Amino acid sequence: MIRLEKRPQVSAFMSYATPVLAVLATFAAGGVLFYLLGKDPVQSIITIFYDPIFGEFSFYYRPQLLIKGAPLILIAIGLAMGFKAGIWNIGAEGQYIVGAICGAAAGLAFYPMEAVWIFPLMIAAGAFGGWLWAMIPAFLKVRFGTNEILVSLMLVYVAEQLLASMSLGLLKNPEGFGFPGSRNLQQYASAHNAEIVAGTGMHWGVVAALIAVIFAYVLLTRHRLGFAIRVTGEAPRAAHFAGVNAARLTFFCLGMSGLLAGLAGMFEVSGPAGQISIDFNVGYGFTAIIVAFLGRLHPIGIVLAGLLMALTYIGGDIAQSQLQLPAAAIQVFQGMLLFFLLAFDFFTNYRFRFGFRRAV
Amino acid sequence: MKFGKLLTSAVLALGLAGGAAFAQDKTKVGFVYVGPVGDGGWTYEHDQGRKAVEEAFGDAVETVYVENVAEGPDSERVMTQMALDGADLIFTTSFGYMDPTINVAAKFPNVKFEHATGYKRADNVSTYSARFYEGRAVQGHIAGKMTKSNIVGYIASFPIPEVIRGINSAYLHASKVNPDVEFKIIWVYTWFDPAKEADAAKALIEQGADVVLQHTDSTAPQAAAAEAGGVVTFGQASDMAEYGPFPRVSSIIDNWAPYYVARTKAVMDGTWESVDTWDGIPTGMVEIGEITDAVPADVKEEALAMIEAMRTGAYHPFTGPINKQDGSAWLGEGETADDGTLAGMSFYIEGVDGEIPN
Numbered sequence: 001m002i003r004l005e006k007r008p009q010v011s012a013f014m015s016y017a018t019p020v021l022a023v024l025a026t027f028a029a030g031g032v033l034f035y036l037l038g039k040d041p042v043q044s045i046i047t048i049f050y051d052p053i054f055g056e057f058s059f060y061y062r063p064q065l066l067i068k069g070a071p072l073i074l075i076a077i078g079l080a081m082g083f084k085a086g087i088w089n090i091g092a093e094g095q096y097i098v099g100a101i102c103g104a105a106a107g108l109a110f111y112p113m114e115a116v117w118i119f120p121l122m123i124a125a126g127a128f129g130g131w132l133w134a135m136i137p138a139f140l141k142v143r144f145g146t147n148e149i150l151v152s153l154m155l156v157y158v159a160e161q162l163l164a165s166m167s168l169g170l171l172k173n174p175e176g177f178g179f180p181g182s183r184n185l186q187q188y189a190s191a192h193n194a195e196i197v198a199g200t201g202m203h204w205g206v207v208a209a210l211i212a213v214i215f216a217y218v219l220l221t222r223h224r225l226g227f228a229i230r231v232t233g234e235a236p237r238a239a240h241f242a243g244v245n246a247a248r249l250t251f252f253c254l255g256m257s258g259l260l261a262g263l264a265g266m267f268e269v270s271g272p273a274g275q276i277s278i279d280f281n282v283g284y285g286f287t288a289i290i291v292a293f294l295g296r297l298h299p300i301g302i303v304l305a306g307l308l309m310a311l312t313y314i315g316g317d318i319a320q321s322q323l324q325l326p327a328a329a330i331q332v333f334q335g336m337l338l339f340f341l342l343a344f345d346f347f348t349n350y351r352f353r354f355g356f357r358r359a360v
Numbered sequence: 361m362k363f364g365k366l367l368t369s370a371v372l373a374l375g376l377a378g379g380a381a382f383a384q385d386k387t388k389v390g391f392v393y394v395g396p397v398g399d400g401g402w403t404y405e406h407d408q409g410r411k412a413v414e415e416a417f418g419d420a421v422e423t424v425y426v427e428n429v430a431e432g433p434d435s436e437r438v439m440t441q442m443a444l445d446g447a448d449l450i451f452t453t454s455f456g457y458m459d460p461t462i463n464v465a466a467k468f469p470n471v472k473f474e475h476a477t478g479y480k481r482a483d484n485v486s487t488y489s490a491r492f493y494e495g496r497a498v499q500g501h502i503a504g505k506m507t508k509s510n511i512v513g514y515i516a517s518f519p520i521p522e523v524i525r526g527i528n529s530a531y532l533h534a535s536k537v538n539p540d541v542e543f544k545i546i547w548v549y550t551w552f553d554p555a556k557e558a559d560a561a562k563a564l565i566e567q568g569a570d571v572v573l574q575h576t577d578s579t580a581p582q583a584a585a586a587e588a589g590g591v592v593t594f595g596q597a598s599d600m601a602e603y604g605p606f607p608r609v610s611s612i613i614d615n616w617a618p619y620y621v622a623r624t625k626a627v628m629d630g631t632w633e634s635v636d637t638w639d640g641i642p643t644g645m646v647e648i649g650e651i652t653d654a655v656p657a658d659v660k661e662e663a664l665a666m667i668e669a670m671r672t673g674a675y676h677p678f679t680g681p682i683n684k685q686d687g688s689a690w691l692g693e694g695e696t697a698d699d700g701t702l703a704g705m706s707f708y709i710e711g712v713d714g715e716i717p718n
Binding site: 057060064067068160161164165168177178179180181184186268272273274275277278279280282313314317318320321322324326327328 | 390396397424425426427428429430431432433434436437438440441442444445455456459463479518519520521549703704705706717
């Protein structure tokens with residue numbers, strides 16, 4: 001007989017081993033999937049995971065990892081703080097959009113003036129936009145006890161409508177022949193989030209992500225607020241008795257994750273994306289939820305998880321083009337990663353027991 | 361632009377190193393798709409064009425594609441990757457790929473790019489699009505004749521010139537044969553979202569529409585119409601023949617195959633040049649799918665005559681007198697619209713209800 005038994009204590013070993021096991025299991029199951037599709041499984045895995053980092057054109061793909069990973073990490077860091085406290089912000093995508101709109105609008109308001117203070121102003125505007133959008137579910141939760149999961153998620157769709165409206169109206173490029181989309185910020189020097197060293201992929205969003213990681217690490221391990229976050233997530237009643245102000249914590253966690261998502265949006269729109277357009281958002285806010293959990297809600301883990309997710313996207317596109325793997329297969333592959341993570345996660349709390357239960 | 365130079369020189373170096381061995385190499389053609397190849401509409405037809413290129417040149421070409429590529433930095437990366445992998449010609453098939461295409465093309469001056477539906481060109485970037493509004497004229501005519509409720513529903517994607525042109529063309533020809541016709545327009549802000557498209561179709565049918573036109577790419581509105589019964593639809597971007605003979609009574613088909621084959625040939629022959637192509641029924645880039653017997657014989661005959669007139673150039677769908685929505689004159693008697701105005705069309709013509717959202 002095999003039966004499941006709850007571990008008396010969370011296994012420290014398993015909580016570190018889980019992500020590694022999940023990745024290995026994804027390799028195995030993904031390999032089978034690719035094989036069934038008539039592709040060479042080993043070649044497919046190499047194309048996705050090895051080529052971008054060590055392959056012939058890695059000089060191009062390595063910087064791309066930073067460009068793709070930075071927004072994921074920035075957003076996931078913010079989300080993780082809330083998730084640790086049991087505050088579920090599912091609407092980072094919306095906060096990302098609003099941050100981008102506010103950041104771009106702040107820059108475009110001064111077009112074509114060139115000044116050094118324009119970019120810092122855009123950063124502030126982007127952060128404020130994301131923060132403001134996250135304050136809506138925070139306020140409603142504290143004041144009326146609404147569920148922040150639903151409110152923040154619904155606000156994503158509101159933000160998407162706002163994005164469409166901005167692309168077609170207020171922020172539309174007046175020289176765009178009536179087509180939707182704003183001016184391209186890459187062609188507006190004062191507002192362009194350019195690479196700090198050309199060819200490295202290192203733009204200000206990457207710097208911001210690194211600062212956020214360090215900040216979150218210190219906050220969670222060294223600061224009283226970090227203690228409040230952890231204790232609230234693990235034992236809300238104990239937190240109450242320890243004098244944690246739940247309302248203030250809600251405002252902080254949602255506000256901080258909104259702020260970071262807004263920053264991510266702002267750095268994206270002023271750099272790699274370049275313009276506000278109807279399809280500006282590509283799901284970073286949702287993928288970041290996976291990144292946060294894949295990284296075990298730990299700042300360093302999130303960095304690794306963010307880069308890993310970026311790798312699957314970049315490698316996935318290469319595999320599509322070189323091996324003609326369908327896009328859906330790549331998505332299934334990415335889905336497997338989360339699935340196996342959650343499946344193995346189970347074993348940090350439970351374990352198998354072999355043999356018969358002794359009669360009591 | 362140091363990085364651009366670095367990339368270019370790396371590619372040149374590779375090209376030189378491999379030059380001798382690969383001199384007789386296949387011509388490599390890349391395609392970047394915004395949707396899945398199985399969408400049954402826009403991307404599906406581009407992929408048909410890709411297959412036609414393979415068929416036309418056999419072993420002399422190699423085609424590659426990446427589907428579901430988000431507009432923005434992801435598309436830029438995919439194009440760069442194709443160029444690095446040695447593509448000679450890259451078709452980027454969505455409007456949102458415009459700036460990324462220009463950016464990547466600047467880094468790879470020896471690779472040719474073709475961007476669909478945009479307006480930015482460079483020495484190695486051509487643009488191409490189709491005059492879908494010619495097909496809309498045919499749809500408008502049939503819709504005006506076949507509607508009994510005099511309400512025509514229109515599922516519009518984004519308020520951009522291409523879509524507005526389609527609405528105007530369809531309305532113009534519907535109202536010509538049926539002055540009482542009224543258009544109800546729903547903006548769904550997507551090119552491909554079966555759930556949203558189905559909702560929009562149902563909402564239009566509930567409001568009394570017995571003809572539904574769509575400027576979105578999925579077959580969901582067809583299915584919604586089939587379920588409601590008695591509602592006429594038209595295939596969009598692709599034939600969608602599986603919903604014929606009713607509700608789908610005809611269709612606009614984007615036939616990119618001849619263009620893709622010709623442009624690939626030009627690259628092979630070394631005669632490729634940057635051009636701006638806007639073709640329609642005359643060259644076959646826009647095809648009208650079979651008009652089924654659900655359409656009364658006389659209406660079908662008129663529609664076929666109109667197609668023939670457009671094919672020979674005898675008839676232009678926007679022939680005056682036409683007024684703008686506010687009643688001001690646009691085209692005088694017998695005057696036809698110029699391409700510049702059509703390309704940037706951002707106004708409704710007289711008689712269309714509602715406002716263009718912005």
